[in-house]
Amino acid sequence: MRRRIAIIIAAVLASALAAAGSAAPVSKPASKQANKPAASSEAKSNEFVTHYAYLGKAYREPAPLSLLKPAVIPDEGLAGVRLGTNYNNQAGKFLDLKYVLDETMLPEDGDVVAAAKKLLAAGEHLIIADLKAPDLLAVADLPEAKNAIILNIRARDDVLRQTQCRVDVFHLIPSNAMLTDALAQYLVWKKWTRWFLVRGQHPEDVEYANDITRSAELYGAKIVAERAYELQTGARRVDTGYQEIQTQMPMLTRGVPDYDVAFVADETNSFGLYLQYRTTDPRPVVGTDGLEATAWGAAYESYAAETLHDDFLKLANREITVRDYEGWLAASLLEMAVKQGSARNVDAIRKYISADSLKLAGYKGESMNFRAWDNQLRQPILLMDQLSLVSVSPQPGFLHPVYNTDTLGVDQPQSQCKFAK
């Protein structure tokens, strides 16, 4: 009975909140609690409860070519947010703070807009979005989302930081431009400045290839040749399939002017992995395969990162991925704003996370904050192969007048982002 009253109050509160706009509190007698099993999970009297939502979708994606990688990870991204929430509550129990994660994982054909509307109507203004760019924009552009805070943990598209930037979307995951710049700095430092660009044919591959070209121009590297891989991806398991690949890859890489590295843009796992050791000339592979630029990798262990790996493994029984890391980071960011900030409503949280004084910790050594001109999180970028950390960019000597990490990605003078006021 009491629970039903709470739901009614929540509904009234939600409409009041919609009217009140951005001063909406993040603590509420949540209607979501109604389907939680036990009343014992309800807040203690002096406890401040923060609700945030995970919104994800099971997109159909090509399986990684390596058989060592799972073809599908149903809880990718979400598991990281869950771990972050566990951490948040571990700290929270000493501070009378509680965090409730409301999970929405949509099927492949799920209606993201409807799901987002439902969350917003229920007063969920803090949304961790594990969505691709079109869905992310559809959610961000909802009138109801005007005062929400949307944390992007998945979409690397540059356009989201440029012409399609949104004032309420904060990008935790680095942009593609940041990734190719991170690689470019390392390659220039190595004096490997002649690149052979090999790309797939999907739009994502073309975008990544454009970023490679942009980084080459920026850092004075030369793209000696560009080729597209034209064959369709086949089954990843084929008896004696290696023989076909062994002849295919030399064909793809034959007759290219002399180069230092093969820079591969294969966002859809079609062929990139197969380039290594099979190019006509003996050259290393970098890009989406080989030496990769990434925000996180399972083999990264500096700055106490091992703790995150261990705890994640215990929770999810698998290796942590970039999206899981970003999910953890998103939960950690919200907790920091609630714990360390001056007030605990959506407005105060936005102010806290937008400030230059934000010092977000992400196992990268230095503190991180957001670029004011496009809401992108500044961060060092890891350069890794499958088994080890090779380097961390920005590289020594690549300096910036304000933040060295602003040498990665689109800097303020070049930014095309104009936030609608």
Add this chain to the structure above:
Amino acid sequence: MKTAKPKRPHGRFAAMCLLLLMLAAPPAWSATLFVTNERGNTVTVLDSNTLKTIKTIPTGQRPRGVVASPDGKWVYVCVGDSNRIDVIEVAKLAVTRTLPSGADPELLALSNDGSRVYIANEDNSQVTVLEAMTGKVLAQIPVGSEPEGMRVSPDNQITVATSEGSSLVHFIDNKTLKLVATVLVGARPRVATFTPDGRYVWASSEVGGTVSVIDGLTHQVVQTINFAIPGMRAEFIQPVDIVMSKDGSQAFIALGPANHVAVVDTKTYKVSDYIVVGQRPWHMALSPDGSKLYVVNGFTNDVTVVDTKSLKPEVSVNVGRLPWGIAVVP
């Protein structure tokens, strides 16, 4: 050399005599320095007079936190990846016993009589309390995530533990072995230490870039100390170890990738100096008389000796690979 300056009128001869005297007279103290080498899986033992390596002692995997027993007989080393404490017998300069520590010990503290060991289990969100000689577990106290900094109060009543992941400083009652207070500080606190009078706890926030001063009676943060080095990016100023001068008038704070040690006046909380040391100083220790500060530089694989009167770095000596912590045995 500092005494030579005011005596200038006595001329070159007097200065020569003084120099000879200084060479002939041994310092009033000598000590043995134990430096943990995180990558090397060793402890480098240095003589404080010669600053030469006496011995390199092999340990378990990933030696980090290190403390000496008050009687100077034992040196306790956290070997995190071996999930135990290696105990060096000072007389033999060898690991002669081990203690169970719980998972992944990072830093530890000893009670003032040396009978108890307080261990931060980084990977397990708890503090383990052991009997130092028997290894008997007295308590396992749940704290925030990634506990690291551990220190026992001068009166032996309280132990403070930081939890890096939760940005908390926990106060543990050493009688009941229960938490009595938890204080929120800046991001990723690594070390907490008491002022010599036991009244205040200073806690360093590595990513927050600050040091919080907590009143030990009210458990309130009464001061937050900021650092600024000309030409140094704020995000590279990452405070880790805090060492109080013998008389308690100054605090030395190692600033990690900023490659400096800050000197803070403990009355005014103003930073009075920044001392250049090696790369990535994390942990430090004082000589027995307080005249020297030993700063362990992780990236340059050395220890910088700083004179605490002149606040000048005097010399750096090589140790093992990725040195981390240091303990001084008089």
